Amino acid sequence: MPLVLVAALVASLVLHGMLLFLPELHLGDWQKSPEPQLLQARLRPVPVPPAAASPPAAQPQPRPAAQPPAPRREPPRPVPVTPAPLAAPVSVPPSPAVPTPAPIRETPPATHRWTLGPPDELEAGTPREAVAGEVFPPAGELRYQVYRGERGLMVGEARQRWEMGDGRYHLWSVIETTGLAALFRPVRVEMESHGNVGPDGLRPEQFLVRRNGGGGEGADFDWEAGQVRIGDRSPEPLGPGSQDLLSFHYQLAYLPDLEGGAAFPVATGRKYERYEFDALGEEQLELPAGSFRTLHLQSLGSSRTELWLALDQLLLPVKIRHTDKKGEIFEQVLTQMILGPSPAP
Numbered sequence: 001m002p003l004v005l006v007a008a009l010v011a012s013l014v015l016h017g018m019l020l021f022l023p024e025l026h027l028g029d030w031q032k033s034p035e036p037q038l039l040q041a042r043l044r045p046v047p048v049p050p051a052a053a054s055p056p057a058a059q060p061q062p063r064p065a066a067q068p069p070a071p072r073r074e075p076p077r078p079v080p081v082t083p084a085p086l087a088a089p090v091s092v093p094p095s096p097a098v099p100t101p102a103p104i105r106e107t108p109p110a111t112h113r114w115t116l117g118p119p120d121e122l123e124a125g126t127p128r129e130a131v132a133g134e135v136f137p138p139a140g141e142l143r144y145q146v147y148r149g150e151r152g153l154m155v156g157e158a159r160q161r162w163e164m165g166d167g168r169y170h171l172w173s174v175i176e177t178t179g180l181a182a183l184f185r186p187v188r189v190e191m192e193s194h195g196n197v198g199p200d201g202l203r204p205e206q207f208l209v210r211r212n213g214g215g216g217e218g219a220d221f222d223w224e225a226g227q228v229r230i231g232d233r234s235p236e237p238l239g240p241g242s243q244d245l246l247s248f249h250y251q252l253a254y255l256p257d258l259e260g261g262a263a264f265p266v267a268t269g270r271k272y273e274r275y276e277f278d279a280l281g282e283e284q285l286e287l288p289a290g291s292f293r294t295l296h297l298q299s300l301g302s303s304r305t306e307l308w309l310a311l312d313q314l315l316l317p318v319k320i321r322h323t324d325k326k327g328e329i330f331e332q333v334l335t336q337m338i339l340g341p342s343p344a345p
Contacts, residue, residue, distance in 0.1 A: 135201075135253050136314055139163050140339045144320070144332035145288070146175060155181040158332050162250065169197040171246050175332075188212055191269075193246040195221070200241075201254030207244035209269040219244055219267035230272050239265040239274075248275065249307070253315040258295065275299045283308065285319060289334040292318050313337065 139162065146156035156177040163170045176188040188211070195205035209217035220229045221242065227235035228242060241264040243251050248266055255262050263276040280296040285308060294308040295315075308319035318334040 136162060136164055136250065137339050138165050139341050140337075142316060142318075142334060142338075143336040145335055146177075147331045147333065148181075149329055152331070154179070156187070160246075160249070164197055167196055167198065168194070169202055169247075169250075170194045171250070173246050186212070191246045193244050195247070201251045202243065202247045204242075204244045204247045204267075207246065207267060207269060209245075217269035219269060219272070221267075228267055228272055230267060230270065236272055241265070242267065245269060249317050249320075252277075252297075252307075252309060258297075258309075258315070262297075273301060275301065275305070277307075282311070287318060287334050289318065289337055292334075294318060314339075 141159060141161040144158040144160075145154055146158050147153060148155045156175060158173070158175040160171070160173045162172075171191075171193040173191040174188065176182070177186055190210040192208045193204050193206070196203045203223060204219075204221050205223075206221070207219040208215070211217070217231060219231075221238060221244075222228070222235070223238065225235075226238045228238045229235045241251075243264055243266050245266060245268045248264070251264070252258060252262065259279050261277050261279050263274065265272060266275045277297040277299045280298055283294050283296050285292050285294050292308075292310045293312055295311055297307045297309065299305045303325055304323040306319075306321040306323075307317050309315045310318045316337065318337075320332040322330050324330075
């Protein structure tokens with residue numbers, strides 16, 4: 001017998017002996033297999049869904065009857081046109097000659113002239129500068145608020161009003177305290193000036209000043225005699241272009257080359273002295289009455305007077321500052337400008 005078969009037989013005998021004589025092993029309940037369950041399965045036929053109803057067959061549409069062919073259109077034959085006889089020429093009467101309008105004479109912008117009426121109301125050959133009151137409208141009024149000191153404490157109101165026409169002018173001005181200032185120190189200063197107005201501007205004849213209702217201050221101008229009288233004093237020689245304390249505000253609009261400064265004598269009601277104005281340049285001001293492009297002027301003397309003239313509004317003063325000998329400052333700021341008849345106060 002081959003050796004391999006003998007070895008296999010011996011190993012088989014050893015294994016069977018071990019199974020017979022070794023003790024029984026306990027591996028725990030968690031290794032116990034559950035009782036086998038009997039599974040049953042039945043085969044059922046799969047239900048067949050009912051067949052969907054088929055849509056009704058489309059009815060065949062009748063074919064449209066064949067249309068007879070459209071008759072062939074012959075192209076239109078040209079119609080001979082007989083030209084109409086020419087009409088006899090119509091004679092048109094000549095239109096009346098239209099006169100060529102005279103060229104408009106432009107006024108230099110520096111004067112800011114105000115036209116009182118249409119040009120055809122002027123006499124032929126009359127220069128526009130020679131018409132009285134032409135720089136300003138026939139009437140107008142300026143209204144201000146008055147401030148005192150560098151801190152700008154409002155203490156009053158001021159008004160200036162003018163009327164011009166027929167070669168004459170009339171100016172009024174009033175400055176008065178208001179509010180608490182009027183309770184502690186009531187002040188009312190009225191000024192009035194009247195005279196002639198022409199191509200060279202204003203020529204005052206009389207100037208009056210009334211303080212708190214009193215009188216006694218003023219100036220009389222005698223242009224023929226060339227004299228001016230201040231109050232009750234003796235007459236003084238009257239210089240060319242002389243003005244009073246109220247009229248000089250409006251005379252500035254008549255002066256040429258104001259950007260280079262100006263100078264003329266002024267009667268204040270107490271004295272007669274020469275005012276020299278230096279131009280300090282243009283300034284843009286934002287005031288209660290609006291925004292203004294101004295020319296700043298300054299006059300230095302026994303006191304200092306500063307003016308801001310609106311370059312686009314007839315060179316009217318929109319801001320006035322006066323500094324007296326003691327250094328006290330009073331400033332007027334424009335709140336309203338009325339070019340025309342003044343409304344009721």
